[in-house]
Amino acid sequence: MGKAWTFGENMNTDEIIPGRYNITIDPLELAKNVFCEVKPEYAKTVQPGDIIVGGQNFGCGSSREHAPIAIKGSQAKCIIAASYARIFFRNCINIGLPILECPAAVADITEGDDIDVDLASGQIFNRTNGHQYQANALPDFVLKIADAGGIVNFLREHDIQELMRNEE
Amino acid sequence: MGTLIEEIFARKAGRPVQAGEILLLDVDYIMSHDNTTPLAIKAFRDIGKPILDKNRIVLHLDHAYPAPNVLAAENHKKIIEFVREQGLPHFYHQGVCHQVMIEEGFITPGAIVIGADSHSNTYGAIGAFGTGLGSTEIGVAWVTGKCWFKVPETIRIELTGKAQPGVYAKDVMIYIAGLLGMDGGTYRSVEFGGEYISNLPMNERIVFPNMSTEIGAKCGLIAADDVTIQYLENETPAKGPFEKIQPVNPRYERVVEIDVSTLSPQVSCHPDVDHVKPLEQVEGLEVNEVYIGTCTNARYEDIEIVANMLKGKKVNPFTRVIVTPASERIYKKAMKNGLIEILLDAGCTVTGTGCGACIGRHGGILAAGERALTTMNRNFIGRMGSPLSEIYLASPATAAATALTGRITDPRGYLNR
Numbered sequence: 001m002g003k004a005w006t007f008g009e010n011m012n013t014d015e016i017i018p019g020r021y022n023i024t025i026d027p028l029e030l031a032k033n034v035f036c037e038v039k040p041e042y043a044k045t046v047q048p049g050d051i052i053v054g055g056q057n058f059g060c061g062s063s064r065e066h067a068p069i070a071i072k073g074s075q076a077k078c079i080i081a082a083s084y085a086r087i088f089f090r091n092c093i094n095i096g097l098p099i100l101e102c103p104a105a106v107a108d109i110t111e112g113d114d115i116d117v118d119l120a121s122g123q124i125f126n127r128t129n130g131h132q133y134q135a136n137a138l139p140d141f142v143l144k145i146a147d148a149g150g151i152v153n154f155l156r157e158h159d160i161q162e163l164m165r166n167e168e
Numbered sequence: 169m170g171t172l173i174e175e176i177f178a179r180k181a182g183r184p185v186q187a188g189e190i191l192l193l194d195v196d197y198i199m200s201h202d203n204t205t206p207l208a209i210k211a212f213r214d215i216g217k218p219i220l221d222k223n224r225i226v227l228h229l230d231h232a233y234p235a236p237n238v239l240a241a242e243n244h245k246k247i248i249e250f251v252r253e254q255g256l257p258h259f260y261h262q263g264v265c266h267q268v269m270i271e272e273g274f275i276t277p278g279a280i281v282i283g284a285d286s287h288s289n290t291y292g293a294i295g296a297f298g299t300g301l302g303s304t305e306i307g308v309a310w311v312t313g314k315c316w317f318k319v320p321e322t323i324r325i326e327l328t329g330k331a332q333p334g335v336y337a338k339d340v341m342i343y344i345a346g347l348l349g350m351d352g353g354t355y356r357s358v359e360f361g362g363e364y365i366s367n368l369p370m371n372e373r374i375v376f377p378n379m380s381t382e383i384g385a386k387c388g389l390i391a392a393d394d395v396t397i398q399y400l401e402n403e404t405p406a407k408g409p410f411e412k413i414q415p416v417n418p419r420y421e422r423v424v425e426i427d428v429s430t431l432s433p434q435v436s437c438h439p440d441v442d443h444v445k446p447l448e449q450v451e452g453l454e455v456n457e458v459y460i461g462t463c464t465n466a467r468y469e470d471i472e473i474v475a476n477m478l479k480g481k482k483v484n485p486f487t488r489v490i491v492t493p494a495s496e497r498i499y500k501k502a503m504k505n506g507l508i509e510i511l512l513d514a515g516c517t518v519t520g521t522g523c524g525a526c527i528g529r530h531g532g533i534l535a536a537g538e539r540a541l542t543t544m545n546r547n548f549i550g551r552m553g554s555p556l557s558e559i560y561l562a563s564p565a566t567a568a569a570t571a572l573t574g575r576i577t578d579p580r581g582y583l584n585r
């Protein structure tokens with residue numbers, strides 16, 4: 001269970017973490033300034049397990065991996081967005097930050113709602129208003145990376161060819 | 169048979185491919201810079217396996233170079249130590265990574281080049297597949313030489329007609345960004361073609377794939393033709409033969425036709441790249457800084473346009489006018505041909521090469537309440553400094569006219585030829 005923090009459409013990586021803070025790669029340091037311009041109260045009061053809720057094209061702009069790392073460092077449980085910008089999507093998968101795509105949830109959730117997320121099934125439950133939503137399924141090979149906790153962990157144990165075993 | 173991206177991927181996969189398929193492909197070059205390499209080094213160390221092929225790795229220092237603070241210096245130090253430790257042969261601090269990648273001949277038609285920088289789409293101007301990734305995937309590619317890609321659907325932008333004097337590729341691309349919106353190309357390959365593109369020199373072509381990033385595209389592509397081959401042969405050390413890969417009976421998700429002769433100079437207004445207006449609608453808006461630089465518009469020809477317009481004149485004394493050539497090669501040519509002197513005489517500040525003010529860490533940071541008109545490709549809130557500053561994007565000619573008056577100004581009244 002976590003509190004929902006809602007963000008708008010086209011949330012870009014400069015807004016998630018401005019370039020001037022990208023001089024470190026320490027997740028906890030980055031987390032101190034995450035969303036500092038669009039929602040300064042987030043970094044100060046976020047609790048482990050809270051949920052980020054974003055609109056269309058979440059994470060657009062610069063390829064900076066500092067953005068998903070900053071969110072992961074803030075100990076948010078996952079992101080639920082209507083859609084993701086492509087580099088940000090890959091970055092989240094690769095670093096093991098769970099992401100769900102669910103326009104219905106995004107349209108219905110308001111800031112502060114209590115949200116339950118079952119990452120394996122993609123089911124989202126809004127305890128505040130009693131509504132349930134189903135997120136879109138992720139491709140098989142993406143789940144393999146997510147299950148390993150990120151691509152780095154996956155490659156420690158496996159050859160990269162194994163990612164595609166059921167895809168090609 | 170297929171779109172340009174399907175044709176490029178098919179050559180690498182060794183079989184025909186279609187949009188929607190997921191491929192694991194060998195990459196030709198793996199690019200990263202001072203902002204993104206430290207995290208790639210961390211991923212590489214965490215994986216704990218050796219580099220597959222040192223020749224495929226290209227590293228740059230450009231984002232905060234020379235170092236504006238101790239932390240940036242620590243980053244540079246870490247990268248240089250890594251280059252020496254691993255004996256990496258391709259290491260540059262001669263300008264913006266994308267410009268240097270092209271100038272040094274790493275980009276050829278059909279090549280697959282991944283970069284830990286969102287504007288790696290730029291390489292599509294040469295008919296290569298270039299795309300931006302995060303640092304971890306760069307570390308992964310150092311070890312595996314491979315990367316997974318979903319073959320994207322394609323949006324074809326068909327550009328016809330001849331642009332009016334004072335209207336450049338930048339104006340056309342800003343117009344496209346306004347038309348498609350900042351998520352209009354998400355996950356898509358955006359293919360630019362038509363007679364307008366065929367007649368454009370390489371320096372102008374580069375603007376389209378470069379800014380395809382701003383509409384969310386996975387890649388922006390221009391099919392290689394005689395202009396491409398001549399550029400590669402005359403301006404780069406790239407070794408041929410080069411294949412002019414073309415779309416063959418392509419099936420496009422969408423075709424957008426634009427007659428560029430109808431366009432006037434365009435401006436992307438604060439705070440979104442798709443907040444586009446014809447220049448006439450923002451003319452007269454006061455600016456505090458004019459910035460001419462970046463991987464979008466700081467090539468020799470861009471600086472030449474600006475110098476021709478500023479020659480013998482003075483820029484507005486209350487406007488900071490900063491010029492950052494995209495590469496040292498461009499800088500030297502501009503110096504040799506007297507352009508740097510013209511700019512200095514006009515009151516511009518000419519900085520060393522690199523990404524400069526574009527990422528808001530040095531070389532022209534904006535204060536609260538200030539407004540800049542720049543030749544950059546993105547105008548996110550706070551990108552150049554204070555979150556209370558504003559960024560307007562335009563062509564180098566519009567930037568030069570604006571530098572003279574201190575207000576957003578139509579370049580068509582100032583063109584010397």
